[in-house]
Amino acid sequence: MTTTTTETTERVGLMMSGVTLLHADGENEVRALDDVSLTVRPGEFVAVVGPSGSGKSSLLAVAGGLIKPDAGRVQVGDADLVTASKRDLATIRRTQIGFVFQSANLLPALTAIDQLRLPLTLGRVAEPRDPMQMLEEVGMADRADRRPHQLSGGERQRVGIARALMTRPRLLLVDEPTAALDSKRSQEVVALLAREAHKHGVATVMVTHDRDVLHHCDRVLQMTDGKLAPVDEV
Amino acid sequence: MFLALRELSFARGRFALMGSVVALIAVLMVLLSGLSVGLVNDGVSGLKKLPVSSFAFEAGVDESAAFTRSMVEIDKAEMWVDVPGVADAAPFGLTLVNTRTDRGVDIDLALFGVELDSWLLPTAATGSDLSGPGQILLAGTLADEGVAIGDVVVVDQIDKELEVVGFVDGQHTFGHVDVGYVDLSTWQEIRAGARPGDEVPNHVYRWVTAIAVLNEGDAEPDVAAADEMAGTTTMTLEESFGASPGYTAEVMTVQMIQWFLYAISALVVGAFFTVVAIQRRQEIAVMRAMGASTGYLLRDSITQSVILLVVATAVGLGIGLALGAGLSATEMPFALYPSAVAAASAFLVLLGLVGAAFGVLRVTRVDPLTALGASR
Ligand SMILES: Nc1ncnc2c1ncn2[C@@H]1O[C@H](COP(=O)(O)OP(=O)(O)OP(=O)(O)O)[C@@H](O)[C@H]1O
Numbered sequence: 240m241t242t243t244t245t246e247t248t249e250r251v252g253l254m255m256s257g258v259t260l261l262h263a264d265g266e267n268e269v270r271a272l273d274d275v276s277l278t279v280r281p282g283e284f285v286a287v288v289g290p291s292g293s294g295k296s297s298l299l300a301v302a303g304g305l306i307k308p309d310a311g312r313v314q315v316g317d318a319d320l321v322t323a324s325k326r327d328l329a330t331i332r333r334t335q336i337g338f339v340f341q342s343a344n345l346l347p348a349l350t351a352i353d354q355l356r357l358p359l360t361l362g363r364v365a366e367p368r369d370p371m372q373m374l375e376e377v378g379m380a381d382r383a384d385r386r387p388h389q390l391s392g393g394e395r396q397r398v399g400i401a402r403a404l405m406t407r408p409r410l411l412l413v414d415e416p417t418a419a420l421d422s423k424r425s426q427e428v429v430a431l432l433a434r435e436a437h438k439h440g441v442a443t444v445m446v447t448h449d450r451d452v453l454h455h456c457d458r459v460l461q462m463t464d465g466k467l468a469p470v471d472e473v
Numbered sequence: 474m475f476l477a478l479r480e481l482s483f484a485r486g487r488f489a490l491m492g493s494v495v496a497l498i499a500v501l502m503v504l505l506s507g508l509s510v511g512l513v514n515d516g517v518s519g520l521k522k523l524p525v526s527s528f529a530f531e532a533g534v535d536e537s538a539a540f541t542r543s544m545v546e547i548d549k550a551e552m553w554v555d556v557p558g559v560a561d562a563a564p565f566g567l568t569l570v571n572t573r574t575d576r577g578v579d580i581d582l583a584l585f586g587v588e589l590d591s592w593l594l595p596t597a598a599t600g601s602d603l604s605g606p607g608q609i610l611l612a613g614t615l616a617d618e619g620v621a622i623g624d625v626v627v628v629d630q631i632d633k634e635l636e637v638v639g640f641v642d643g644q645h646t647f648g649h650v651d652v653g654y655v656d657l658s659t660w661q662e663i664r665a666g667a668r669p670g671d672e673v674p675n676h677v678y679r680w681v682t683a684i685a686v687l688n689e690g691d692a693e694p695d696v697a698a699a700d701e702m703a704g705t706t707t708m709t710l711e712e713s714f715g716a717s718p719g720y721t722a723e724v725m726t727v728q729m730i731q732w733f734l735y736a737i738s739a740l741v742v743g744a745f746f747t748v749v750a751i752q753r754r755q756e757i758a759v760m761r762a763m764g765a766s767t768g769y770l771l772r773d774s775i776t777q778s779v780i781l782l783v784v785a786t787a788v789g790l791g792i793g794l795a796l797g798a799g800l801s802a803t804e805m806p807f808a809l810y811p812s813a814v815a816a817a818s819a820f821l822v823l824l825g826l827v828g829a830a831f832g833v834l835r836v837t838r839v840d841p842l843t844a845l846g847a848s849r
């Protein structure tokens with residue numbers, strides 16, 4: 240490994256350049272991502288807004304190694320997601336990437352504390368966080384033994400965020416975390432995301448429809464028909 | 474293991490329901506295994522206890538009714554003795570009769586006719602050995618049914634009287650009927666329907682049912698050549714079981730029920746784990762997005778089904794053995810052999826796993842993309 244890559248590793252959380260993603264839609268093709276370039280530094284909290292069907296989830300899918308782009312480069316830390324094999328991608332996701340899903344997507348059988356233990360059972364983790372400490376950090380320590388159906392939507396989302404951070408990922412991808420929450424809970428959850436991103440130096444990309452939470456973000460990007468552009472006004 | 478155990482305890486109601494079905498099937502398997510062994514014993518335990526390698530029947534005899542149809546000339550025993558690899562050969566008679574003791578107990582008997590000095594003749598466990606014509610040595614189980622040493626057994630229709638001199642140890646049956654050993658000449662007279670005092674023509678003493686053959690150690694005599702030479706049709710002892718009345722049909726019926734149960738169990742378990750897998754689709758997608766490998770997901774699901782199957786089968790086995798112990802004490806043809814029960818249980822678990830695999834393998838087809846966006 241050369242010094243340059245090591246430096247890049249330290250400065251880059253996510254780097255996408257010239258990424259194009261096509262979806263076959265019957266006869267014609269849909270350009271879900273059209274020549275998208277995006278670099279997110281460690282600790283930077285970026286929001287992506289845009290109309291429905293503009294390609295926001297596609298962006299997260301490509302950045303998270305769930306789908307390979309038709310063109311362009313995608314790099315998370317020092318891992319190249321375009322050339323990686325399926326098996327390697329799973330390992331990269333497990334060790335370098337955290338996902339927070341729209342409805343938290345917790346496992347119904349697991350208590351809050353076990354939700355956090357789960358990612359550590361999937362394979363070897365270099366520097367795992369302490370599950371109880373992490374729960375405390377998101378203010379859920381007193382509900383450690385509750386299962387998802389005994390938690391409110393906001394509480395579930397907090398557990399989901401804590402779970403995504405257990406393996407100290409370089410990149411956190413968040414898909415509409417506030418969709419199911421009222422405005423007060425939304426503010427709390429996004430503030431928590433901003434705090435975690437800054438505190439732990441995690442490059443964070445959040446897709447949202449909710450314009451009221453954008454003031455927590457360092458940068459806001461607009462997605463339109465698969466094209467990504469900066470937004471000046473927050 | 475982490476997730477498998479927690480899911481088992483979280484959805485215990487559902488898993489208990491499935492487990493009960495498997496346990497009930499296991500109970501049935503144990504009972505059927507006992508019944509199958511019991512039926513086999515009831516059909517051929519008398520044959521099994523003979524120190525015989527094979528029987529040489531009349532040439533071209535109907536194999537499913539060999540013991541009732543076959544007639545072989547007694548001197549063929551000497552021809553068989555000379556066959557290389559054969560240690561000994563002796564005439565053997567078998568016929569089914571209805572009898573009544575002088576104390577009014579009706580008993581159906583399979584009469585085994587053997588020469589008094591024959592290696593085929595078992596020794597008595599109680600009473601004395603067979604030592605002359607007009608005597609009978611009975612299966613031990615008859616002692617429990619009101620027959621005693623010194624009783625006289627009268628053969629129906631021909632009024633031939635046989636004195637009970639002793640009992641051999643344990644169960645000796647043929648075609649669900651108890652066995653009685655008699656002297657070969659006595660057997661030949663009964664077979665010919667000769668009443669006491671009748672003039673018995675000489676040719677009656679020339680015929681027996683078959684020649685019982687004992688091989689030397691592990692030797693395998695050239696049976697085809699020997700049959701050709703002696704003019705007989707030979708069946709091994711095991712093959713001859715099929716000539717016991719009803720034996721083949723009974724064994725096949727029980728076996729068919731067993732195979733159906735295995736299939737039902739595999740299908741039910743398969744259907745269950747398929748439904749579980751479909752229900753867990755979103756969950757699996759999330760785990761895959763989190764980077765869970767296919768191996769991890771498979772291991773977890775398989776662990777779950779192994780635990781379910783093993784625990785349920787063990788519970789069913791326990792209940793089945795308890796019930797079986799009760800049944801063994803009754804008149805039912807029922808006997809539990811550990812090896813048969815163990816094989817049935819192992820097979821139940823194995824086939825259950827094959828069924829479960831169909832459901833479990835679905836986890837490999839879940840696309841982690843499904844985790845993104847609840848809308849899809
Ligand atoms: N599997 C697919 N097959 C075909 N077309 C797809 C597929 N997935 C997405 N698309 C198309 O790609 C485009 C971008 O979809 P994407 O899900 O990224 O939008 P989005 O911005 O996340 O929308 P929303 O805000 O509704 O979640 C849409 O036109 C969509 O119809």
Ligand SMILES: [Mg+2]
Binds near residue numbers: 295296297846
């Ligand atoms: Mg979307």
